[in-house]
Amino acid sequence: MHSRLALCSLVLAAVGLAAQDTLVPGDNLVTLGIPKIPASLAKSVEKYTQFKSAAFSSWHPTKREMLVSTRAADTAQVHILRAPGGKLEQLTDFPDATSSASFEPIAGKYFVYQKSTGGNERYQNYRFDMDAKKSTLLTDGMSRNSTGGFSRSGKQMVYSSTRRNGKDADLYLVSPEDPKTNRLLLEVDGGGWGALGWSPDDKHILLQQYVSINESYLWELDVASAKKTLLTPKSSPPVSYQSARYSKFGKGIFLTTDKDSEFQRLAYYDLGTKTYTFLSSHIPWDIEQFHVSYDGQTLAFVANEAGVGTLHLFDLLNYKELPTPKLPAGSVAGVKWHRNNKDLAFHLLSNRAPVDVYSLDAITGKVEQWTKSEGGDPSFSEPELIKWKSFDGKEITGFLYAPNKKFTGKRPVIVNIHGGPESQFRPTYLARNNYYLNEMGIAILFPNVRGSDGFGKTFLQLDNGFKREDSYKDINALFDWIEKRPDLDAQRIMVTGGSYGGYMTLAVASNYPERIRCAVDIVGISNFVTFLKNTESYRQDLRRAEYGDERDPKMAAFMEKTAPLNNAHKMTKPMFIIQGKNDPRVPWTEAEQMVATLKKTKTPVWYLLANDEGHGFAKKKNADYQFYATIVFIQEHLLK
Secondary structure (H helix, E strand, C coil): CHHHHHHHHHHHHHHCEECCCEECCCCCEEEECCCCEECHHHHHCHHHCCCECEEEEEECCCCCCEEEEEEECCEEEEEEECCCCCCCEECCCCCCCEEEEEECCCCCCEEEEEECCCCCCCCEEEEEECCCCEEEECCCCCCCECCCEECCCCCCEEEEECCCCCCCCEEEEEECCEEEEEEEEECCCCCCEEEEEECCCCCEEEEEEEEECCEEEEEEEECCCCEEEECCCCCCCCCCEEEEEECCCCCEEEEEECCCCCCCEEEEEECCCCEEEECCCCCCCEEEEEEECCCCCEEEEEEEECCEEEEEEEECCCCEECCCCCCCCCEEEEEEECCCCCEEEEEEECCCCCCEEEEEECCCCCEEECCCCECCCCCCCCCEEEEEECCCCCEEEEEEECCCCCCCCCEEEEEEECCCCCCCCCCCCCCCHHHHHHCCCCEEEEEECCCCCCCCHHHHCCCCHHHHHHHHHHHHHHHHHHHHCCCEEEEEEEEEEECHHHHHHHHHHHHCHHHCCEEEEECCCCCHHHHHHHCCHHHHHHHHHHHCCCCCHHHHHHHHHHCHHHHHHHCCCCEEEEEECCCCCCCHHHHHHHHHHHHHCCCCEEEEEECCCECECCCHHHHHHHHHHHHHHHHHHHHC
């Protein structure tokens, strides 16, 4: 009991108190229109804000130990775990989150990780020495850098960086033990380049050139000459190549591609004969990740089966799939073999508990849970898969989370639209959202409108360019579906979403204001023209492939006509806008111009700006205040 009271006191101190009964935002938060929030709210929602999750980062190369990422105080930091269920030992400690930690592959003397500042996504690479417990900067401190990957010998690391001009993701080499060895390896054109892995002899590097989610290419780079060779010729229609990795002896490449298929299939590409052997054609879903054991004998891969990540094992000696491992209920992600070739690490996602790290002994079938996260509850809602027909007869799907059964009668609904737009909502732990279900009696519906990933490449392109408005109509058809459900209240609907989901929130609010009570836009785009002008230069062409090119007069006219910013006069329902000042994806000016316009039209608007955040709130104290304010907004505008 004493520890819970102390924890609550810390939460209140972090957010701040005024007159002992009102929460005030932290120093880096700027608010507009948000009323006073009772301090008692922090205590009443504590159960839903103190959750922790853990994600696998890297195996130690010689020991059965691993690096995991989990929250320490306010942000996710790197920890080491020396045995299943053991004590987490924190290694990094920064105000900003760390990510992508990876041990050097020979002795595990150090690992390389990433960190940006205030959410600006200008990721820097650091070396952390295990003995000295000290970090050393490996990059320039200013540009955006990838983590790249270690050579097989462990002596070098390749990574991409925008340091040359802020736009193009050139390839660099460095020996992490000596940052002075940093050198430019290859200049490229575009921000979508990245290294996928080294050949067994360290003479070549696999590169991906990402153009859009529907178009990408694989190249092979000769390290000595810095000459690249295209492995996957251009075609019409274009083909997408995602993950790729050299085979054990370097004679071929394992990869995922939608070549000659609606879905990403797992394949082996023979570098000599330039032919493909497809390994997963019997699975009518996207293969989203894989990893080959270091002895080259077993391949682990994850299929996105109706939104659930399902683990498969494939015998590369006999070229046949092995029996499906028996795992705890949940969705698998992040598979990675240990160098002992029998332990496979992964994290498991479920609806009733935060993400945790597990391992599978591929020989004995034994499953071990390495972390035990906080905040799970077996009473939390399980989702219902729902389907409805849109305006053109297309079937659209989503997941409905019903509120606690203690609430009777027709329930209000939150329609939460995912970002991307090439993302997909998949059943998972809802964290703070569980409060809306369990304590406020609100149903939450997560639609996968056209343009969502996971349903084939044709569906993925149904909202591109001039077809953008068709996705709004999918939501309008969803409102029709809600009206027919006896357990849902179509007169009390709130729409919300983050990033592209924020754009959709604004679009729905301006196109169908009569069908909603209120809206919450989180880091959303308000006008594609201004967004494409102001987003970071390394992202512009990548986004034009989806949204259209604003430099084309016809497209620019369409964007201006349909922009929520230019249709703000149609927004008649209360709006809450949330934004990070350092957002490199959706610049904060998108929110500022939307707020200013809504003030002119006299539409009720709340605004929350974090000066130390980027594309969404990563710091717990900021996310908590956002949560408190959203609860008050919902109480005021959805439930009353």
